[in-house]
Amino acid sequence: MEGETATNQIGEEEGQAIGFRVQSDLIHGARLEVTVRSQGKLLGEESTSIVTYWYVVREDGTLYGEGHGIGRLKEGSMGTFTMSGIGSQKTPGGPTHWRATLYYSTTTGKLSKLAHRPIFVEFDVDESGKAKARIFEWR
Secondary structure (H helix, E strand, O other), X not given: OOOOOOEEEEEEEEEEEXXXXXXXXXXXXXXXXXXXXXXXXXXXXXXXXXXEEEEEEOOOOOEEEEEEEEEEEOOOOEEEEEEEEEEEEOOOOOOEEEEEEEEEXXXXXXXXXXHHOOEEEEEEEOOOOEEEEEEEEEO
């Protein structure tokens, strides 16, 4: 469908990085692991999530990362997901902008609708570890 959007925004969350770990990476030298706890709205419901992802700096200066997370809606639905994404950073240690794809599995209740399509997330993390995310579903 040329010229039309193929996504629908289904949520927003804000969070804070609560943990960091530096690991060895044979190809890139080092990779950083980050854990973020967030809250907001997803599918019209209050939501909370926690995700741990790692990333490396690639030769061209972009970031590549993968992670795992758990999301929960206030009404009781729960789901786990995996993700991978590409990020950019203008200065080392500065704000980071990410675009990632999530794949939900092990879902219950209202979140079960997300297990059948890729979910897209665009998020920013500032120097203090505060994160803001917009969440979209493929239509």
